[in-house]
Amino acid sequence: MTGWRLAIFDFDGTLADSADWVFGIMNDVARRFGFREIDAAEREALRGRPNREVIRALGVPVWKLPLIAAHMRSLVREKADDIPLFPWSQRILADLSAAGLKVVIASSNDRDAILRILGPANAVHVSSVSGGASLFGKAAKFRRLMREFGASPSETVAVGDEQRDVEAAAQAGIASIAVTWGFATLPALTAARPTALAADADELLRLLLAGRA
Numbered sequence: 001m002t003g004w005r006l007a008i009f010d011f012d013g014t015l016a017d018s019a020d021w022v023f024g025i026m027n028d029v030a031r032r033f034g035f036r037e038i039d040a041a042e043r044e045a046l047r048g049r050p051n052r053e054v055i056r057a058l059g060v061p062v063w064k065l066p067l068i069a070a071h072m073r074s075l076v077r078e079k080a081d082d083i084p085l086f087p088w089s090q091r092i093l094a095d096l097s098a099a100g101l102k103v104v105i106a107s108s109n110d111r112d113a114i115l116r117i118l119g120p121a122n123a124v125h126v127s128s129v130s131g132g133a134s135l136f137g138k139a140a141k142f143r144r145l146m147r148e149f150g151a152s153p154s155e156t157v158a159v160g161d162e163q164r165d166v167e168a169a170a171q172a173g174i175a176s177i178a179v180t181w182g183f184a185t186l187p188a189l190t191a192a193r194p195t196a197l198a199a200d201a202d203e204l205l206r207l208l209l210a211g212r213a
Helices: 019-033 040-046 052-058 062-081 091-099 111-118 139-151 163-172 188-192 201-212
Strands: 006-009 102-106 128-130 156-162 175-178 196-198
Touching: 006 139, 019 062, 019 156, 040 052, 062 111, 091 102, 091 201, 102 139, 102 156, 111 128, 128 139, 139 163, 156 201, 163 175, 163 188, 175 201, 188 196, 196 201
Parallel strands: 006 102, 006 156, 102 128, 156 175, 175 196
Antiparallel strands: none
């Protein structure tokens, strides 16, 4: 079996601890774009549902999604300094880079904002940052990144915290590792059928290094 050479990371909820910040502004965004506001209890309930169901539950018209995504990206650019990385992100990126696994980021977020949040000490371990993915457009980004780095599907793994990350990996024909510390709940991630689940940073690092062999 060919080992993994390319690891494609999601950013928000996977490397960046941004969930609370996003939910903190969500009702302001709802009022701006005319969809339903939610409280903390419903927020928790929605974490266990697929992204398409969340969109329907909030009453978001599909045609507004690109507008909302662009607005969210602009807010992140303005407030990038308020969004921290998870404490273990620097260690994971450094260890993977040292092991020879090429790490790239594919995100719906803005590339410049991602680089600001990463900071120079972490960005040096990342070979590429591809931002601006549409909500369900990551599979195409995965394929472009594989072409860019000359990696086959069997040499590539995607790491993310949402069902759509797992679904995009399946569409691109690559393995996936779902991390349980982000947006989606464990039952929701399990139902999406990733290649593997990681409950903490040490387990994620172990899985990636084992797949590198």
